[in-house]
Amino acid sequence: MTQDAHSYTEYHPRWYRERVSTYWWMGSWRYLKFILRELSSVAVAWSVGMTLCLLRALLLGPEAYARFAHRMQSPGLIVLNLIAFCFVLLHTITWFNLAPRAMPVRIGGRRIPEFLMAAPNYVLWLVTSAAIGWFILRKP
Amino acid sequence: MSRPSNEGFFWLLFSAGGVVAAVLIPIHLFLFGIAFPMGWLSQPSYEKLLMLAQSPLAKLYLFVLCSLPLFHWAHRFRFTLYDGLQVKHLNEVIFAFCYGGALLGTVLGAYVLFKL
Numbered sequence: 181m182t183q184d185a186h187s188y189t190e191y192h193p194r195w196y197r198e199r200v201s202t203y204w205w206m207g208s209w210r211y212l213k214f215i216l217r218e219l220s221s222v223a224v225a226w227s228v229g230m231t232l233c234l235l236r237a238l239l240l241g242p243e244a245y246a247r248f249a250h251r252m253q254s255p256g257l258i259v260l261n262l263i264a265f266c267f268v269l270l271h272t273i274t275w276f277n278l279a280p281r282a283m284p285v286r287i288g289g290r291r292i293p294e295f296l297m298a299a300p301n302y303v304l305w306l307v308t309s310a311a312i313g314w315f316i317l318r319k320p
Numbered sequence: 321m322s323r324p325s326n327e328g329f330f331w332l333l334f335s336a337g338g339v340v341a342a343v344l345i346p347i348h349l350f351l352f353g354i355a356f357p358m359g360w361l362s363q364p365s366y367e368k369l370l371m372l373a374q375s376p377l378a379k380l381y382l383f384v385l386c387s388l389p390l391f392h393w394a395h396r397f398r399f400t401l402y403d404g405l406q407v408k409h410l411n412e413v414i415f416a417f418c419y420g421g422a423l424l425g426t427v428l429g430a431y432v433l434f435k436l
Contacts, residue, residue, distance in 0.1 A: 200406065202405060202406055205404060215400065215404055218396050218397075218399070218400040218404070219400060220396075221392060221393040221395075221396035221397050221400075222393065222397065223349075224337075224341045224345060224389045224392060224393050225389070225390060225393035225397075225421075225425075227341075227345045227348060227349045227353070227389075228345075228385070228386050228389050228390055228393075228425060229425070230348075230349065230352060231348060231352070231382070231385060231386055232386055232425065232428055232429055232432065234352060235373065235382065235386075235429070235432045235433065235436065236432055238366070238369060238370050238373055239432050239435055239436050241366075242366040245366040245369070246366075249356065249357075249363050252352065252353065252356065252357040253357045257353075257357070258353075258354065258357055258358065261349060261353030261354050261357075262354060264349060264353065265346070265349050265350060265353065265354060268341070268345050268346050268349055269346060271338075271341060271342060271345075272341075272342040272343075272345075272346055275338050275339070275341075275342040276342060301342075304343060305342070305343050305346075308343050308344065308347075309343075309346065309347035312344070312347050312348070313347055313351065315372060316351060316364060316369075316372070317351075317361065317364070
């Protein structure tokens with residue numbers, strides 16, 4: 181069966197491999213950046229958790245909402261949110277800059293420069309953020 | 321025989337969640353996690369936010385906001401644990417933890433939005 185020759189199985193035989201340190205990603209800036217980017221997903225999940233708490237407070241009533249707002253003012257949570265915000269920005273920037281690499285567009289045989297490909301992402305991001313901010317902040 | 325893999329499906333959730341997270345999450349985290357608590361901007365009233373969140377379109381928006389990014393997290397965090405910490409022997413546990421968590425968040429979000 182030639183098909184099996186290159187198919188991936190989870191339990192393949194143990195080949196000789198040099199053991200890689202658990203801290204392999206601390207060796208160089210590139211690897212560290214990679215791990216930080218992957219860890220940005222934790223900040224993403226954290227933000228969703230915060231949003232779920234907010235929605236729960238809205239469901240429970242005005243007192244619960246006031247408690248939520250008060251809890252968010254604790255210094256520990258503000259510090260955590262500031263750190264999470266940096267990671268979320270890292271996610272946004274790395275995600276937008278990835279798009280032109282994932283699908284390079286060529287016009288007339290020439291590849292469009294990456295910053296031109298990424299630019300619409302940033303425009304979309306800013307416009308969307310402004311719109312959401314407007315909805316939340318506008319006076320009734 | 322190689323069995324059909326679900327990775328494509330999970331990868332689709334990962335990338336859709338990545339887009340949602342990149343575009344929508346920064347402003348939400350900034351407003352509710354930093355700007356309002358720090359007093360830079362005044363916290364919107366309960367009535368106003370409730371009214372905003374109760375419109376059907378907003379509910380759909382909030383559902384997407386609370387669901388897809390969790391699947392993005394599940395995918396990335398899973399592979400960070402696999403490769404970063406090299407704990408491949410815990411594959412099944414990590415998988416259940418990550419996607420179970422994402423599913424739980426999705427269900428909680430749907431429930432709250434339904435009751436709102």
